[in-house]
Amino acid sequence: MTVAKLFRHETILAILTVIAMIVLASLSDKFFTLDNLLNQGRLMAEVGLISLAMTFVIVTGGIDLSVGSILGLTAILLGVFWHNVGLPLPAAILLAMVCGTFAGWVNGLIITRFSVPPLIATLATLALYRGLAEGISEARSVRGYPEWFFFFGQGEVLGVPFQLWVMGIATLIAAAILGLTPFGRATYAIGANEVAARFSGIRVDATKLWIYTASGFCAALAAVIFVSRVTTTRSDMGTGLELDAITAVVLGGTSIFGGRGTIIGTALGLILIQALKNGLALSGVKGDGTIVVIGLVLIGAILVGALFDRNRGG
Amino acid sequence: MKKLTLATIVGLGLMSGSALAASAWTGGDDLPTNPLSCDATPAAAVAAPYDGGVPTNPPDRKGKKITVVDVPKLIGIGYFNATSKGITDAAAELGNVDAKTDGPTKANIDEQITFLDNYITSGVDGILFAANDPVAIAPVLKKALEKGINVVGYDANSTPDARQWFVNQAQFNGIAKALVDNMATEAGEDAGVAIVTSTFTTPNQARWIAEMAAYAEKCHPKMKWLETVEAQEDNNLSFNQATTLINKYGDDLKGIFGMTSVATPASAEAVTQAGKCGKIAVVGLATPNAMKPYVEKQCVKSVVLWNPVDLGYAAMMVLRSVADGTLQPGATTVKAGKLGDLQVINGSEILLGAPYTFTKDNIGQFDF
Amino acid sequence: MTAAALSPGRSNLHRFLSGYGQEIVVLLSIVALFVVVGAINHRFLSDTNINSIFAGNAYIAIAAIGMSMVIIAGHIDVSVGALIGVIATIAGTLAVSGYPIWVAWTVPILFAIAVNAGVGTLVAYTRIPSIVVTLGMLSILKGGLISATAGEWISNLPPEFMIAQMRPFGIPSAVWFMVALTIIASLFLRYTDFGRSIYAVGGNMEAARAAGINPERTVIGVFALHGLFAGIAGILFATQLQVIQSTVPPNLELTVITASVIGGVSILGGTGTVIGSTLAAILFACIGSALIFLNVSAYWLRAVLGLMILATVLADMARRRRAK
Known part of the structure; x- marks a missing residue:
C-alpha cells in the first residue's frame, strides 16, 4: 500500500516536474534564477486561481467552460463602472467582482435547478458572458487607471509579486477545504456517485451551487489582477483561458469523470506547464514547438499515471 | 423561466435597438479623428518633439552583433x-x-x-x-x-x-481616405456600403473605421453606411458574413469594405459566387497575391495596402x-x-x- | 413541450415524438425562425440566402455527425477543428503539387481516419479520458500545422478540385453530402450491429461487454468513423473558397460540439441521433444569418446567440421533465 501510494499520480508528476526543471535549467542559464521564477509566478497567477476552482468543479464530475468569458465580463464591468458610471475605483472593483461571482452562481443555478449538463450550460454561458462583455463595452477599452491600482498586478510584497501571495494563500485555502473539510468530502462524494451522495444526505445541489459560484469568484478575482497587470480592459480578455485551466487540472491528475483529484496535483500541473512554456522559450524553442511539447507531455503524463494506476488496481 | 428568457430577449433587443440608433459607423473606436482634406493636398507635417521612451543604460552595441x-x-x-x-x-x-x-x-x-x-x-x-x-x-x-x-x-x-x-x-487617415475615395469612385457617391472587419477589439481596424466614418462625413456625405460585421481572421466566416450582407441588402448594397487581408479576398469571393461582379464593388486592404484572381477578372478594381x-x-x-x-x-x-x-x-x-x-x-x- | 401537449391516447405518435423530442424542438425552431425573419425581411427566404445558409455550413453538420457518434459512445473530441484545418491544408497542398484530384480528396481523409483511430486506440486501451487525449492532440495538430506551413496560404487551386462548389442538379454538392451522410449515418446507427453497439457502449460499458460487445473495438471504430466524417468535412471546407488558409479555424470544435449536444445527443452518452445534430448545425447557421437580417447590433450578436443556445437547452430540459 505504501509503495503503491508512492506511485500516485502526484508523485509521478512531482518527479516529472523536477526532471523538467533540471533539464530546462541545463538548457538555459537564465531559467533557474529567482528573478525568472518569481516572474513566471506572476504570469501564472490568473490561470492558477481559475484552476483551483476548476479542480473542485471537475472533482464533482462537472466542467466550467465559461471562466474565460466571466473574466472578460468582469474586466469590462470594472472599467465601465469606474469610467462610464463614475463610481470610485474600489467600489467599481467590488461591484464588478460581485457581478462575476453572480455569473458563476447563474451557472450553478442552471446546472442544479434545471439539471442541464455542466458542459452544455457553460458552453451557452461562454457565448452569453462574452457577448455581454462585447455588447456592454461596444468593444471599447477603458484605460488610464490610477497608479495605486497597478499594485495588484505589478506590485511586490517582500520581494514577491503580489498575485503570487494571493495565489499561494488561495492554494492553501483550497487544499484545506478539499482535503480536510466535510465540504471537500461532499465534493468527492458527488463526483464519485451523485445519486449515492444524494441518498446519503449530502446536499448535492447546494454544494454544486457553491462550487460554481466560487469558480465565478476566482475568475472575477483573476480579472482584477489581469486588468491591473495589463493596465487596460478589453472585451476579448481571457479568451481560451478555460482550456489552459482544464489542461492544468487534468495534468494534475484530477479525473475528468469526477471523484478524484487534489489541489497539490493541480498546482504541480500548473508549474510544469508554465516551466515548459518559459524554459523552452528561453532555450530557443519557438512557440509552435512548445505547444506540441505540452500536448505530448499532457498525454504522456496521464498515460504513465494510468499505467501505474492499472498495476495497482489490478 | 420562459417569461424570464423572453424578457431578457426583449431587453436585449431594446438595448441593441438603442445601440443601433446611435448610428456612428459600428466598429470604430472613440479616439479623436483627423480626416484629411478632400482633394489631394497632403497634410502639413507637424513637427513634434520626440515622445518615445529611452532604454536605461543600454550597452554599446555599435557595429556589434x-x-x-x-x-x-x-x-x-x-x-x-x-x-x-x-x-x-x-x-x-x-x-x-x-x-x-x-x-x-x-x-x-x-x-x-x-x-x-x-x-x-x-x-x-x-x-x-x-x-x-x-x-x-x-x-x-x-x-x-x-x-x-x-x-x-x-x-x-x-x-x-x-x-x-x-x-x-x-497614417490611419491616409488609409481611410484612399479606401473611401476608391469606394466613391467605383460604387458612386450615394452608394450603400457595408464593412467586413476582423473583430471590433482590433485597434488598427477600429481606428481605420473611425477615420473612414469621419472622412466620409466630410468628403462623401451621401455615402450610406449600412452595417459592419465581424469575421475574425477567418476565411470561411468572412465569406459567409459577406454573402449574408449581399443577400440581406440586395440591390441596396453597392460596396463592401474589407478591413483585413483575410476579409477582402473572402468578400471578393462572395461577390463572385453571388454573380454580382461589377454590381458590388469590393475595396479593401489585402495582399496582392490573394487578390490577383479577382483583379484580373475585373471583379475588384483596386486593392489598398503597403x-x-x-x-x-x-x-x-x-x-x-x-x-x-x-x-x-x-x-x-x-x-x-x-x-x-x-x-x-x-x-x-x-x-x-x-x-x-x-x-x-x-x-x-x-x-x- | 411538444410531446406533452398531445393527448396520451395517441400512443404511437406520442412515442415517436418523445423519441425524437429534441429533434422536433430544433426543427420547429428552424421553421419559426424562417417564418418570423422572413416576415420581417423577405430576402431572408430568397433561394440564394437559403442556399448559402445550407451550403456554407454543411461541413459543420457533417463534422457534427461524427462528433455525435463519439459523444453517443460516451467520449468527446476537442481536436476536431484542428484536424479539419490540417486536412484542408494537406488536401490543398496535394492539389497544387500536381497529384491527381482523387488523391487530393482521399489521402487527407485516410490521414484523418488514421489519426483518429490512433486517438481511439489510446482512449480504448489506456483508459485515458478522451478529453485529455484530444486536448493533447489539439496542441500537437495546431503547433505542427503552424510549424509546417507558417500559415502560408494555398492558392491557384485547380477548378476541378473544388468539390464543394460543384452543383449537381442545381444544388450545391455540400448539401448533397450533408443530406446523404445524415441519412446513411442514422440508418447505420439504427440498423447495424455496430451502430447499436455504439449506444450500448455509451450507455453502460460493462453491460455492453457482458452482452458480448467488445467495447475497445467499438471505441476505436467510432473514432475512426469520426475521422472519416471529419475528413469529408475538411475536404468540403477546403474546397469552398479559392484559397486555403493553412490555419486552425477558430472555435470550430466548440461549434461542432454545440451542434451535437443541442441536437439532442446527451453528453453523458448512450442517446441521441445524428438527424438532431444536423438540424442543430442548420439552426446555428440560421441564427447567425437571422441576427444580421434582424439588425441586431453587431456588438450584441454573440450575447443573443448565447441566450438562444441557453433558451434551446432550457426548453429541452423542460420538455424532458414533463415527459417523465
Missing part, C-alpha cells in the same frame, strides 16, 4: 509571414543581426506579453513588436527598456513612451540604427537600406510611405 526577436500579433498568417520575411532579409543584408520571429498562435494580449517577457529574460538586444493592444503591451515593453533593450514597433503601435520608435506603414515585406525590412533597419546610436531623438529622417531615407513624423514615428493602390495594371509585378 545583436540578437533581435520579432513578436508579431500572431504567427501563422500571411501578413506577418511577409513582415517576418522583410525582417530576415534586412538581417541578412546587415550581416550583424541574429533575428527570429516568434509569437502567439492567436492574437491574444496575454500570450503576446508572455512571449515578450520570456525573451526579455533570455537577454535579447532588440525587440520588434506589433501590438495586439497599445496599452496592455506597455508595461512589459517598459520593462524591456529598463533592461537596456532597444524596442521598435511596427504595424500596430503601443503607447509612445513604452517603445523608442514606431515604423508606421501608413508592402508588408518593406514594413518588416524598415523596422529591422530602424532597430539597427537605434542600436548603433545613429538614430537619435530629434532626427527628421532615417536611412533604411534599399528603401532610402524615411521621414520621421509625430515625434517618434517613422513613416513607410503613402498607402499603395494595386490595380489590374500593376498587380502582376508584386509577389507577396
Whole structure:
C-alpha cells in the first residue's frame, strides 16, 4: 500500500516536474534564477486561481467552460463602472467582482435547478458572458487607471509579486477545504456517485451551487489582477483561458469523470506547464514547438499515471 | 423561466435597438479623428518633439552583433509571414543581426506579453513588436527598456513612451481616405456600403473605421453606411458574413469594405459566387497575391495596402540604427537600406510611405 | 413541450415524438425562425440566402455527425477543428503539387481516419479520458500545422478540385453530402450491429461487454468513423473558397460540439441521433444569418446567440421533465 501510494499520480508528476526543471535549467542559464521564477509566478497567477476552482468543479464530475468569458465580463464591468458610471475605483472593483461571482452562481443555478449538463450550460454561458462583455463595452477599452491600482498586478510584497501571495494563500485555502473539510468530502462524494451522495444526505445541489459560484469568484478575482497587470480592459480578455485551466487540472491528475483529484496535483500541473512554456522559450524553442511539447507531455503524463494506476488496481 | 428568457430577449433587443440608433459607423473606436482634406493636398507635417521612451543604460552595441526577436500579433498568417520575411532579409543584408520571429498562435494580449517577457529574460538586444493592444503591451515593453533593450514597433503601435520608435506603414487617415475615395469612385457617391472587419477589439481596424466614418462625413456625405460585421481572421466566416450582407441588402448594397487581408479576398469571393461582379464593388486592404484572381477578372478594381515585406525590412533597419546610436531623438529622417531615407513624423514615428493602390495594371509585378 | 401537449391516447405518435423530442424542438425552431425573419425581411427566404445558409455550413453538420457518434459512445473530441484545418491544408497542398484530384480528396481523409483511430486506440486501451487525449492532440495538430506551413496560404487551386462548389442538379454538392451522410449515418446507427453497439457502449460499458460487445473495438471504430466524417468535412471546407488558409479555424470544435449536444445527443452518452445534430448545425447557421437580417447590433450578436443556445437547452430540459 505504501509503495503503491508512492506511485500516485502526484508523485509521478512531482518527479516529472523536477526532471523538467533540471533539464530546462541545463538548457538555459537564465531559467533557474529567482528573478525568472518569481516572474513566471506572476504570469501564472490568473490561470492558477481559475484552476483551483476548476479542480473542485471537475472533482464533482462537472466542467466550467465559461471562466474565460466571466473574466472578460468582469474586466469590462470594472472599467465601465469606474469610467462610464463614475463610481470610485474600489467600489467599481467590488461591484464588478460581485457581478462575476453572480455569473458563476447563474451557472450553478442552471446546472442544479434545471439539471442541464455542466458542459452544455457553460458552453451557452461562454457565448452569453462574452457577448455581454462585447455588447456592454461596444468593444471599447477603458484605460488610464490610477497608479495605486497597478499594485495588484505589478506590485511586490517582500520581494514577491503580489498575485503570487494571493495565489499561494488561495492554494492553501483550497487544499484545506478539499482535503480536510466535510465540504471537500461532499465534493468527492458527488463526483464519485451523485445519486449515492444524494441518498446519503449530502446536499448535492447546494454544494454544486457553491462550487460554481466560487469558480465565478476566482475568475472575477483573476480579472482584477489581469486588468491591473495589463493596465487596460478589453472585451476579448481571457479568451481560451478555460482550456489552459482544464489542461492544468487534468495534468494534475484530477479525473475528468469526477471523484478524484487534489489541489497539490493541480498546482504541480500548473508549474510544469508554465516551466515548459518559459524554459523552452528561453532555450530557443519557438512557440509552435512548445505547444506540441505540452500536448505530448499532457498525454504522456496521464498515460504513465494510468499505467501505474492499472498495476495497482489490478 | 420562459417569461424570464423572453424578457431578457426583449431587453436585449431594446438595448441593441438603442445601440443601433446611435448610428456612428459600428466598429470604430472613440479616439479623436483627423480626416484629411478632400482633394489631394497632403497634410502639413507637424513637427513634434520626440515622445518615445529611452532604454536605461543600454550597452554599446555599435557595429556589434545583436540578437533581435520579432513578436508579431500572431504567427501563422500571411501578413506577418511577409513582415517576418522583410525582417530576415534586412538581417541578412546587415550581416550583424541574429533575428527570429516568434509569437502567439492567436492574437491574444496575454500570450503576446508572455512571449515578450520570456525573451526579455533570455537577454535579447532588440525587440520588434506589433501590438495586439497599445496599452496592455506597455508595461512589459517598459520593462524591456529598463533592461537596456532597444524596442521598435511596427504595424500596430503601443503607447509612445513604452517603445523608442514606431515604423508606421501608413497614417490611419491616409488609409481611410484612399479606401473611401476608391469606394466613391467605383460604387458612386450615394452608394450603400457595408464593412467586413476582423473583430471590433482590433485597434488598427477600429481606428481605420473611425477615420473612414469621419472622412466620409466630410468628403462623401451621401455615402450610406449600412452595417459592419465581424469575421475574425477567418476565411470561411468572412465569406459567409459577406454573402449574408449581399443577400440581406440586395440591390441596396453597392460596396463592401474589407478591413483585413483575410476579409477582402473572402468578400471578393462572395461577390463572385453571388454573380454580382461589377454590381458590388469590393475595396479593401489585402495582399496582392490573394487578390490577383479577382483583379484580373475585373471583379475588384483596386486593392489598398503597403508592402508588408518593406514594413518588416524598415523596422529591422530602424532597430539597427537605434542600436548603433545613429538614430537619435530629434532626427527628421532615417536611412533604411534599399528603401532610402524615411521621414520621421509625430515625434517618434517613422513613416513607410503613402498607402499603395494595386490595380489590374500593376498587380502582376508584386509577389507577396 | 411538444410531446406533452398531445393527448396520451395517441400512443404511437406520442412515442415517436418523445423519441425524437429534441429533434422536433430544433426543427420547429428552424421553421419559426424562417417564418418570423422572413416576415420581417423577405430576402431572408430568397433561394440564394437559403442556399448559402445550407451550403456554407454543411461541413459543420457533417463534422457534427461524427462528433455525435463519439459523444453517443460516451467520449468527446476537442481536436476536431484542428484536424479539419490540417486536412484542408494537406488536401490543398496535394492539389497544387500536381497529384491527381482523387488523391487530393482521399489521402487527407485516410490521414484523418488514421489519426483518429490512433486517438481511439489510446482512449480504448489506456483508459485515458478522451478529453485529455484530444486536448493533447489539439496542441500537437495546431503547433505542427503552424510549424509546417507558417500559415502560408494555398492558392491557384485547380477548378476541378473544388468539390464543394460543384452543383449537381442545381444544388450545391455540400448539401448533397450533408443530406446523404445524415441519412446513411442514422440508418447505420439504427440498423447495424455496430451502430447499436455504439449506444450500448455509451450507455453502460460493462453491460455492453457482458452482452458480448467488445467495447475497445467499438471505441476505436467510432473514432475512426469520426475521422472519416471529419475528413469529408475538411475536404468540403477546403474546397469552398479559392484559397486555403493553412490555419486552425477558430472555435470550430466548440461549434461542432454545440451542434451535437443541442441536437439532442446527451453528453453523458448512450442517446441521441445524428438527424438532431444536423438540424442543430442548420439552426446555428440560421441564427447567425437571422441576427444580421434582424439588425441586431453587431456588438450584441454573440450575447443573443448565447441566450438562444441557453433558451434551446432550457426548453429541452423542460420538455424532458414533463415527459417523465
